[in-house]
Amino acid sequence: MRYLWKRRLLHLFFPTRCPVCGDIIGAMDCFCGECSGKLTAYSGSFCIDGADSFTAAFVYDENIKPAVFLLKDGTDGNASYALGSFLAEKLRADGTDKRTDVIVPAPMHRRDIRRRGFNQSLLIAREVSRLLGIPVEEKAIAKSRHTRSQKELSRVSRTVNLRDAFTASPDIKGRNILLIDDVCTTGSTLREITAALKKAGAASVHCACCCKTPQQKYESES
Structure with missing residues (x-):
């Protein structure tokens, strides 16, 4: 209230x-x-290797892109509230909220946080937390190594770029994780974070993002 x-x-x-x-x-x-x-609601089927489920609110296209840009350029405005609200609604609808007990936002390297001023995935996670009543654990995982921007790279390069870049806390052992990011393209970031969380003993990892890009763009990449 x-x-x-x-x-x-x-x-x-x-x-x-x-x-x-x-x-x-x-x-x-x-x-x-x-x-x-x-806006186009996401209704596709996408799997993250090692994850127990995947949920997205919107298809990432020209109609939703301005809202995502507000987050990524350090402005935010009403974007995290809007995107987080729709994602929470989707997670409640597919029952993911009943299968998780802690929300973990995709981490940023401290250098990137200083540049942007905040972690947009954390802002979205807080909105989802408020609506679903699931606590956020910001320090459950950290990005310990700075990497190149994923959007500059091919599918294969994205995976290599993120290898061993994330370190999970042992405190998440036995927990059911809801891992939240803003946009999913090939799934490389969520896959690497999921692997780190599972390695640290997470019981399950359910991935969710506000937007999922159309997959056709990457089908021809090796």
């Missing part, structure tokens, strides 16, 4: 805006009606 009043109060001084087009919307709204109607 306190969170809801805080959003309504902030809305009086800093009106809530649609994270796609920038139009003013209601204090508790995620997107404006027009943009919401253009």
